[in-house]
Amino acid sequence: MSRCVALLSGDLDGAVAAALVQVQGIEVHTLAYATQFSPVEEAARQSAEQLQVPIRIVQPEPTEYLQLVARPRFGYGKGANPCCDCRLAMLRAAVAWMNELEAEFIVTGDVLGQKMMGQKRSHLEMMEHHAGIPGRLVRPLSAKLLTPTLPETTGLLDRERFHAIHGSGRRKIRDLAKRFGLTGSEKGASRCRLVDPAYGARLQAGLASKLPKTWLLPELFDFPRQRWIDQRGLIVSGRNQAENEKLTLLFGRLPADPTILLATPLGFPGPTVLSVGLSRAEAERQILAGLRDKGINIGGERLRITDKLTE
Numbered sequence: 001m002s003r004c005v006a007l008l009s010g011d012l013d014g015a016v017a018a019a020l021v022q023v024q025g026i027e028v029h030t031l032a033y034a035t036q037f038s039p040v041e042e043a044a045r046q047s048a049e050q051l052q053v054p055i056r057i058v059q060p061e062p063t064e065y066l067q068l069v070a071r072p073r074f075g076y077g078k079g080a081n082p083c084c085d086c087r088l089a090m091l092r093a094a095v096a097w098m099n100e101l102e103a104e105f106i107v108t109g110d111v112l113g114q115k116m117m118g119q120k121r122s123h124l125e126m127m128e129h130h131a132g133i134p135g136r137l138v139r140p141l142s143a144k145l146l147t148p149t150l151p152e153t154t155g156l157l158d159r160e161r162f163h164a165i166h167g168s169g170r171r172k173i174r175d176l177a178k179r180f181g182l183t184g185s186e187k188g189a190s191r192c193r194l195v196d197p198a199y200g201a202r203l204q205a206g207l208a209s210k211l212p213k214t215w216l217l218p219e220l221f222d223f224p225r226q227r228w229i230d231q232r233g234l235i236v237s238g239r240n241q242a243e244n245e246k247l248t249l250l251f252g253r254l255p256a257d258p259t260i261l262l263a264t265p266l267g268f269p270g271p272t273v274l275s276v277g278l279s280r281a282e283a284e285r286q287i288l289a290g291l292r293d294k295g296i297n298i299g300g301e302r303l304r305i306t307d308k309l310t311e
């Protein structure tokens with residue numbers, strides 16, 4: 001039986017594309033590429049379960065992936081999302097597994113002309129070239145609009161059973177998903193933090209800073225209220241109880257370091273504040289100044305400032 005590797009991200013497109021190949025008698029193995037900004041592993045596992053196929057989860061090393069985000073060869077989408085570079089990294093992981101499995105081709109749920117970055121014809125064509133698999137990248141959802149691939153021209157796959165989906169309309173994909181009994185999200189991109197322009201801007205400031213890259217956890221840039229002190233230190237404040245609790249959890253996940261501090265108000269209603277990269281004295285000054293700007297005029301004795309070394 002011929003084999004392929006299909007990319008899954010938990011969205012309908014990838015799962016439907018895999019099913020369209022599976023019903024042609026191909027043994028489908030799947031792969032999900034789960035980055036720290038796009039933790040798709042659980043959703044992808046569910047798709048694989050529905051398809052009843054094996055899945056391999058690849059998680060790039062976080063600081064290596066940050067380098068890709070910091071300097072993408074093919075640029076960004078609307079946020080800090082380097083989709084072409086990221087998809088190329090996914091494809092390379094799939095090619096490695098394809099070779100291990102002695103599989104013949106790779107399948108993706110790409111749809112020509114979708115709004116997401118990387119779905120233009122020129123991008124789709126460039127991908128297989130840069131991944132080193134010319135003619136062996138099959139996109140069943142838009143196959144009839146694309147150059148026939150090797151498995152199609154050799155008769156391994158029947159091109160007539162594929163589709164000519166173009167653009168962002170979802171009806172046809174939903175109908176196919178229903179036919180195959182598949183559920184999943186509409187777009188994997190919605191799980192990727194990097195596509196949000198505001199999040200992207202905060203992350204870019206972090207990438208340009210002097211903080212160690214290992215401290216740039218994805219959750220650090222979830223909080224809208226944050227300011228940089230030069231490029232040395234970051235002050236992050238919670239806007240409500242939920243954010244204050246999340247900041248406390250984030251503090252617990254950051255390394256034990258004298259410049260990673262959590263300030264909590266003592267006896268007055270105020271935000272929890274995380275300071276990263278500043279000395280205790282400077283952090284206290286900056287936090288008190290920030291509170292004064294909000295009309296909270298207190299002395300340092302009313303702040304409990306902790307680090308994980310002296311706790």
Ligand code: SF4
Binds near residue numbers: 192
């Ligand atoms: S949306 Fe995120 S995970 Fe998906 S290709 Fe773009 S950068 Fe990668």
